Amino acid sequence: MKSAVETLNPTRVRLTVEVPFEELKPSLDAAYKKINQQVTVKGFRQGKIPARVIDQRFGRGAVLEEAVNDALPKFYTEAVNEGELNVLGQPDVDITELKDGELLAFTAEVDIRPALEIPDYSGIEVEVDAVEVSDEDVTKSVEQLRERFATTSPVERAAQDGDVLTLNLEAKVDGEVLEDGVAEGVTYTVGSGELLDGIDEAVTGVEAGGSATFTSELKGGSAEGKEAEVKVEVTEVKSRELPELDDDFAQLASEFDTFEELQADSRKRLEQMKKYDQATQAQEKVLDELLKLVEVPMPEKLLADEIETRKHNLVNHQLGQMGLDLAKYLEIQGKSEEEFDAETKEQAEKGIKTQFILDELVNKEKLNVSQEELTEHLMRRAQSSGMSPDQFAQAVVEGGQVPMLVGEVARGKALAVVVEAATVKDSNGEVIELDDEDETAETVETVEAAEAEAEATEEKPEA
Numbered sequence: 215m216k217s218a219v220e221t222l223n224p225t226r227v228r229l230t231v232e233v234p235f236e237e238l239k240p241s242l243d244a245a246y247k248k249i250n251q252q253v254t255v256k257g258f259r260q261g262k263i264p265a266r267v268i269d270q271r272f273g274r275g276a277v278l279e280e281a282v283n284d285a286l287p288k289f290y291t292e293a294v295n296e297g298e299l300n301v302l303g304q305p306d307v308d309i310t311e312l313k314d315g316e317l318l319a320f321t322a323e324v325d326i327r328p329a330l331e332i333p334d335y336s337g338i339e340v341e342v343d344a345v346e347v348s349d350e351d352v353t354k355s356v357e358q359l360r361e362r363f364a365t366t367s368p369v370e371r372a373a374q375d376g377d378v379l380t381l382n383l384e385a386k387v388d389g390e391v392l393e394d395g396v397a398e399g400v401t402y403t404v405g406s407g408e409l410l411d412g413i414d415e416a417v418t419g420v421e422a423g424g425s426a427t428f429t430s431e432l433k434g435g436s437a438e439g440k441e442a443e444v445k446v447e448v449t450e451v452k453s454r455e456l457p458e459l460d461d462d463f464a465q466l467a468s469e470f471d472t473f474e475e476l477q478a479d480s481r482k483r484l485e486q487m488k489k490y491d492q493a494t495q496a497q498e499k500v501l502d503e504l505l506k507l508v509e510v511p512m513p514e515k516l517l518a519d520e521i522e523t524r525k526h527n528l529v530n531h532q533l534g535q536m537g538l539d540l541a542k543y544l545e546i547q548g549k550s551e552e553e554f555d556a557e558t559k560e561q562a563e564k565g566i567k568t569q570f571i572l573d574e575l576v577n578k579e580k581l582n583v584s585q586e587e588l589t590e591h592l593m594r595r596a597q598s599s600g601m602s603p604d605q606f607a608q609a610v611v612e613g614g615q616v617p618m619l620v621g622e623v624a625r626g627k628a629l630a631v632v633v634e635a636a637t638v639k640d641s642n643g644e645v646i647e648l649d650d651e652d653e654t655a656e657t658v659e660t661v662e663a664a665e666a667e668a669e670a671t672e673e674k675p676e677a
Contacts, residue, residue: 235315241281305323383397505567521555
């Protein structure tokens with residue numbers, strides 16, 4: 215086999231491959247064997263039909279087509295390896311010559327990973343939010359905990375703000391009760407704004423056994439977006455009672471003996487959360503600055519495929535589960551289709567650039583992924599997927615996704631190297647030393663968010 219590589223642009227090449235016919239013999243033999251198992255010819259046992267009879271009855275062309283389809287991936291892969299190419303996606307293959315008994319020639323155009331020059335990134339400087347926990351933050355956190363331990367008790371009075379009501383609802387559009395417009399035994403907290411616009415005003419002042427009618431735009435169901443006349447019956451009124459903020463509450467809601475200890479723990483937890491947010495913010499900003507430093511030629515076909523994949527996943531998976539189509543989604547978002555296409559393209563480009571640059575850094579910095587790091591990452595992915603670690607690991611192995619997970623961890627480590635070399639200051643001008651603990655885990659999450667599943671994969675050609 216002879217092959218040559220022609221560079222079409224920094225991200226695409228054309229392979230020209232010539233294969234002597236004798237190298238097709240294993241695939242020809244396999245083609246005859248396959249056809250033998252699929253057809254019957256009177257006078258011959260199945261699987262024992264001579265090659266000349268198959269040629270006469272079904273045509274030599276059918277055999278050659280089967281043989282070429284079988285052989286192409288092998289010869290293409292050999293040509294890629296010979297040219298030391300890092301290919302992306304599926305090639306466009308064109309058989310240029312097929313002379314029976316003499317020669318097979320074909321071309322394959324394919325995207326390749328561009329060669330990148332990573333400049334000195336130690337000069338990157340970013341600013342992040344300072345970690346500041348106010349007394350108001352602590353109070354809000356404790357109040358949220360207090361809400362979880364609220365109790366309710368029936369009262370014989372009119373409903374007021376904060377009460378928990380049991381309601382029956384009936385919605386009419388154009389005087390007709392909707393099939394999906396009736397609900398009974400609905401629990402609702404007055405003032406929460408969780409049901410329909412106007413319901414708070416309607417039920418306030420109504421006692422158990424009373425009812426009210428109001429109009430509201432329906433937020434879901436068969437008449438979504440239409441104005442409806444809604445009748446609401448109040449069957450029960452309960453008052454909510456919040457526990458006193460004292461030592462008894464601390465012992466009820468936590469492992470602490472005093473309310474002061476509970477407040478101190480709340481402050482500590484908020485500081486930890488803000489430090490985590492600060493680290494994530496630093497990683498995202500450092501990554502954005504790194505992307506600005508490196509010129510990345512964009513493989514057009516890979517980009518087009520990535521854009522199409524993102525649209526498909528959004529429309530058929532995310533929106534489909536919510537019962538929305540793209541037009542309705544864009545209406546809710548207040549975006550035009552042109553704006554949506556531009557944003558999708560920008561996100562796809564960022565994902566591909568992120569992967570290319572960080573992969574190049576992995577090689578440049580000679581970063582390796584240990585079994586322990588891979589296991590920790592697998593555990594986190596399993597937790598986020600809702601699967602057990604064993605189930606997730608089995609699915610990863612069976613799906614051939616282990617290299618993908620290794621790549622995710624390696625790119626997280628590459629970003630961590632850049633973050634460590636950068637200067638990170640908070641909004642008060644103080645230089646921040648990010649905590650090394652779990653740094654790889656956080657950078658992996660940052661990288662995943664940027665890539666948003668932009669995976670450049672090598673695929674076999676189809677003839």
